[in-house]
Amino acid sequence: MPANPQLNANGELQHLLSIEGLPREILVQILNTAESFAGVTEREVKKVPLMRGKSVFNLFFEASTRTRTTFEIAAKRLSADVINLNVAVSSQSKGESLLDTVANLSAMQADVFVVRHASSGAPYLIARHVKPHEHVVNAGDGRHAHPTQGLLDLYTIRHYKKDFSRLIVAVVGDVLHSRVARSLIHGLTTLGVPEVRVIGPQTLMPAGVEALGVRVFHDMRAGLKDCDVVVMLRLQNERMSGPLLPSAQEFFKNFGLTADKLALARPDAIVMHPGPMNRGVEIDSPVADGPHSVILPQVTFGIAVRMAVMSIVAGN
Amino acid sequence: MTSKLPDAEALLPALAAQLKPAVTPATAMIGLHTGGAWVAERLHPLLGMKDPLGLMDIAFYRDDYAKEGLKHDPKKTRIPFEVEGRDLLLVDDVLYTGRTVRAAMNELFDYGRPRSIALVVLADRGGRQLPIEARYCGVRIEVPASKKLRLKRAANGKLSLELEDAS
Numbered sequence: 001m002p003a004n005p006q007l008n009a010n011g012e013l014q015h016l017l018s019i020e021g022l023p024r025e026i027l028v029q030i031l032n033t034a035e036s037f038a039g040v041t042e043r044e045v046k047k048v049p050l051m052r053g054k055s056v057f058n059l060f061f062e063a064s065t066r067t068r069t070t071f072e073i074a075a076k077r078l079s080a081d082v083i084n085l086n087v088a089v090s091s092q093s094k095g096e097s098l099l100d101t102v103a104n105l106s107a108m109q110a111d112v113f114v115v116r117h118a119s120s121g122a123p124y125l126i127a128r129h130v131k132p133h134e135h136v137v138n139a140g141d142g143r144h145a146h147p148t149q150g151l152l153d154l155y156t157i158r159h160y161k162k163d164f165s166r167l168i169v170a171v172v173g174d175v176l177h178s179r180v181a182r183s184l185i186h187g188l189t190t191l192g193v194p195e196v197r198v199i200g201p202q203t204l205m206p207a208g209v210e211a212l213g214v215r216v217f218h219d220m221r222a223g224l225k226d227c228d229v230v231v232m233l234r235l236q237n238e239r240m241s242g243p244l245l246p247s248a249q250e251f252f253k254n255f256g257l258t259a260d261k262l263a264l265a266r267p268d269a270i271v272m273h274p275g276p277m278n279r280g281v282e283i284d285s286p287v288a289d290g291p292h293s294v295i296l297p298q299v300t301f302g303i304a305v306r307m308a309v310m311s312i313v314a315g316n
Numbered sequence: 317m318t319s320k321l322p323d324a325e326a327l328l329p330a331l332a333a334q335l336k337p338a339v340t341p342a343t344a345m346i347g348l349h350t351g352g353a354w355v356a357e358r359l360h361p362l363l364g365m366k367d368p369l370g371l372m373d374i375a376f377y378r379d380d381y382a383k384e385g386l387k388h389d390p391k392k393t394r395i396p397f398e399v400e401g402r403d404l405l406l407v408d409d410v411l412y413t414g415r416t417v418r419a420a421m422n423e424l425f426d427y428g429r430p431r432s433i434a435l436v437v438l439a440d441r442g443g444r445q446l447p448i449e450a451r452y453c454g455v456r457i458e459v460p461a462s463k464k465l466r467l468k469r470a471a472n473g474k475l476s477l478e479l480e481d482a483s
Contacts, residue, residue: 012385028389029389032389032390033386033389033390035392036373036375036376036389036390036391036392036393037376038392039392039393039394040376040393043426043427044427045426045427047426048376048377048423048426049376049377049422050376050377050378050381050386051381311376311381311386312385312386314385315381315382315384315385315386315387316385
């Protein structure tokens, strides 16, 4: 088996590319470190000097507002210098290759590359070519992985539920196209969640998804029964008119999270969503804004989790 | 070697007696994770301060991050009182190079501007690399650079000083 490209010779996290294949101890280290950073973000001075003098390059080959912004805030709170590159509209449109772009940025003394790319595996390619002191954090690659989102979901679940070992967690919606779902499922199983369910129409469920250790439901009401955590996935607009779905209304009727469907979950269930939400498509407004929703705390926790990831990789 | 080390339990009441005359209504205490927190947890109830004990982990302020990285899971810093204008007793177990204390002072000033900070340590082993001294000290011990002086806490809560080989 080839060595895990995310770990250095001492088994420490060198790059964060995917939750898949990370040992439990590293996931716990990231969550614990993030918890300490959450304390920092509650202070009046929300900054620590840890990464003073280091440079973080946000390299977004695909549009993103929330993820890029929270990475930027996280890097600034670590006292790093942050450079945002919206590569979709710069060099690449002039024909520069991915590795040439990275080599140029490396020549500008980068320490961390935060990479979002529409192609699965692009951050792996970059990680194979960077210098030993440079680190890559995957901020979403194609349909493959979105590890910091998965980690912030894990952080949110631990924050509200304390213990993973007795939970039923349901991931609902377009599992097929979701890199968030994939990252989260790997994290949940690694941390010992006994029952992970995926709920969605057959057409939006990857073939062989059971191999990830999940129970598959095509009936949302059956799937939500007794759940402690409900993670809604975004239904991407471009899928709605495609051949996989009859209509957004039809999807909402069957798989949209409404108060009456949520009533089947445990009374203290939490509702999560990675954003951006389509109200009235995968989630009803009264649920999104209701007492079970922890969707906005997720965003806040995301900053502490990204501080933890960047400070751990940049120190290894 | 171990038998010659002072008894940490015996040092605690003596250290509390040194501190007692200095405590005013403006005094508050902060212990540094992990050993300093143990010492502070023992001293704090003996001094009748009105504010709860603060605990601090200086991991995010260390000066050796570039070399060492973040190796241990940092604990959450909890300071349950206003730092602004207070007279702080900063408590650590063993004073050595002074770097931990420097990092702690840097972190403290991100919470506010204390009126004063006094350093309290259970043991001072010498070997300072920075101009930092303890105002209240349980014991001074000469320890060679090849050794590490550590505070241990047993399951029953008893504290003891031990010598280990420095890694």
